Amino acid sequence: MNNPALQFRNVSFRYKSDMENALEPSLLNGLSFHVNPGEFVSIIGPSGSGKSTLFKLITGLEQPNSGGILLNGQHYENRLGRVGYMPQQDLLMPWRTVMNNAVLPLELKGVKKRDAHQQVLDLLEEFGLEGVEDKYPSELSGGMRQRVSFLRTVLSGSNVFLLDEPFSALDAITRMNMQEWLLEQWEKWKTTVLFITHDVEEALFLSDRVFVFTETPVQKLEEVDVPLNRPRDLHAIHHPEVIKLKEQLMEQLRLQVSP
Amino acid sequence: MIKKGKDYIAPTLLVTAFFVAWELIARFIGIAFILPSPTQVAIKLWNLKEILFFAHLPATLLVILTGLFLSIMLGVGLAVWMNVSKTAEKAFYPIIISSQTIPIIALAPIFVLWFGYTLWSKVAVTLLITFFPITVNTFDGLRSSSKEIRELLLTMGASKREIFFKLQVPSALPHFYSGLKVAVTLSVIGAAIAEWLGAQAGLGYFSRRMMTQFDGAGVFAPIVLLSVVGILLFLMVVLLEKITLKWRKTQ
Numbered sequence: 456m457n458n459p460a461l462q463f464r465n466v467s468f469r470y471k472s473d474m475e476n477a478l479e480p481s482l483l484n485g486l487s488f489h490v491n492p493g494e495f496v497s498i499i500g501p502s503g504s505g506k507s508t509l510f511k512l513i514t515g516l517e518q519p520n521s522g523g524i525l526l527n528g529q530h531y532e533n534r535l536g537r538v539g540y541m542p543q544q545d546l547l548m549p550w551r552t553v554m555n556n557a558v559l560p561l562e563l564k565g566v567k568k569r570d571a572h573q574q575v576l577d578l579l580e581e582f583g584l585e586g587v588e589d590k591y592p593s594e595l596s597g598g599m600r601q602r603v604s605f606l607r608t609v610l611s612g613s614n615v616f617l618l619d620e621p622f623s624a625l626d627a628i629t630r631m632n633m634q635e636w637l638l639e640q641w642e643k644w645k646t647t648v649l650f651i652t653h654d655v656e657e658a659l660f661l662s663d664r665v666f667v668f669t670e671t672p673v674q675k676l677e678e679v680d681v682p683l684n685r686p687r688d689l690h691a692i693h694h695p696e697v698i699k700l701k702e703q704l705m706e707q708l709r710l711q712v713s714p
Numbered sequence: 715m716i717k718k719g720k721d722y723i724a725p726t727l728l729v730t731a732f733f734v735a736w737e738l739i740a741r742f743i744g745i746a747f748i749l750p751s752p753t754q755v756a757i758k759l760w761n762l763k764e765i766l767f768f769a770h771l772p773a774t775l776l777v778i779l780t781g782l783f784l785s786i787m788l789g790v791g792l793a794v795w796m797n798v799s800k801t802a803e804k805a806f807y808p809i810i811i812s813s814q815t816i817p818i819i820a821l822a823p824i825f826v827l828w829f830g831y832t833l834w835s836k837v838a839v840t841l842l843i844t845f846f847p848i849t850v851n852t853f854d855g856l857r858s859s860s861k862e863i864r865e866l867l868l869t870m871g872a873s874k875r876e877i878f879f880k881l882q883v884p885s886a887l888p889h890f891y892s893g894l895k896v897a898v899t900l901s902v903i904g905a906a907i908a909e910w911l912g913a914q915a916g917l918g919y920f921s922r923r924m925m926t927q928f929d930g931a932g933v934f935a936p937i938v939l940l941s942v943v944g945i946l947l948f949l950m951v952v953l954l955e956k957i958t959l960k961w962r963k964t965q
Contacts, residue, residue: 536869536871
């Protein structure tokens with residue numbers, strides 16, 4: 456397991472244009488980076504900077520025009536189904552119960568129904584969802600729905616999780632609890648996490664490294680190491696070094712957004 | 715759906731007032747073969763109960779149910795086909811929409827020419843009149859499925875087939891039921907009209923025959939039954955919807 460969990464090698468990408476002859480602007484231009492196994496990396500950047508495009512490339516929804524994307528050192532022709540993706544909205548199916556939503560990735564893999572349900576039941580308590588397996592998503596709070604969504608991601612069985620602003624729709628208190636809870640889970644599952652956010656504080660609190668989108672098209676991501684030890688608690692972000700880093704990053708992002 | 719009793723007070727009062735007014739006016743005019751009173755219609759219904767319930771109602775029900783069954787098969791089939799194939803959508807969708815400008819009722823005599831006084835001339839009218847809401851609603855329902863959930867399923871490695879059955883079909887169901895509710899009420903109209911034009915049995919046929927005999931109450935009695943059939947079919951769809959879409963209750 457010395458291979459990076461995720462590696463981009465000279466990846467270039469632009470969306471296909473609807474019109475012939477016209478070219479959509481290039482979004483990635485020869486981008487290279489890597490994420491180590493078990494690492495927690497956040498990606499920040501202003502909206503429209505191509506963060507979500509990056510996720511579509513990693514999950515395999517889009518293919519790069521040139522360059523290679525490697526998962527655990529392997530190049531796959533089809534990456535779909537190999538990365539655990541947790542979207543911004545919970546995207547639970549309203550017609551399925553919590554159980555049937557969580558079991559979805561197992562169902563798609565063809566795991567026997569009874570085994571699959573048992574796997575979910577074993578994890579419900581861990582996720583603070585005991586007793587709600589027969590409820591519908593509309594009966595749950597926002598935080599609970601996100602936990603179901605994360606449970607579904609965990610059950611995808613991948614060792615790389617992509618979380619796309621998963622807490623951005625939650626209120627501040629729920630959000631803080633969910634951040635702490637996520638760190639606990641991450642330490643337990645020892646997976647690699649790539650976390651998109653536009654909240655600098657959130658990125659610093661959670662991550663080992665922060666990638667910053669600084670330009671379009673992206674040629675290089677600026678990498679920032681977070682000077683904090685683990686395990687962390689919420690007070691860690693009041694560390695003077697971290698505050699300085701936070702101000703630096705905010706300044707950087709603001710420069711990009713200003714007209 | 716289960717409302718408190720007081721929600722029903724206003725409609726009940728209105729309907730009662732309507733029937734009372736009708737009764738009074740009919741008695742005042744006193745020409746029963748043109749305007750029978752509700753009580754006269756009720757008495758007629760009772761007197762004719764055997765022939766209406768055991769000869770004409772089954773004939774009409776057969777037309778309605780056969781027409782609806784074929785309509786659902788063809789409508790859902792076509793909706794699925796248009797959903798899968800862009801070419802099929804481009805070919806059929808405009809035709810289905812513009813077909814609605816053809817007065818189907820005016821076409822009914824053609825079907826009598828083609829199929830004679832058989833079941834099929836009436837089924838054809840019922841089919842054509844109910845086909846549209848089922849097809850269009852199902853098709854729109856299939857397309858209404860969330861693009862985001864579709865992408866999520868793709869990232870889980872789902873195939874097209876799995877996306878169809880696990881995402882598109884459940885998303886389309888509520889729309890399908892809306893279409894079906896419109897269709898069942900239309901089916902009663904379709905069957906009745908088709909029976910006016912060419913039939914030897916059926917509630918529509920009976921109603922028209924009573925008209926030629928200047929039997930006002932006899933015209934109304936089968937119409938009462940027809941509307942009861944329509945209401946019952948509608949309620950059956952509502953019930954089916956409630957059973958299969960339990961999750962909607964919680965929304």
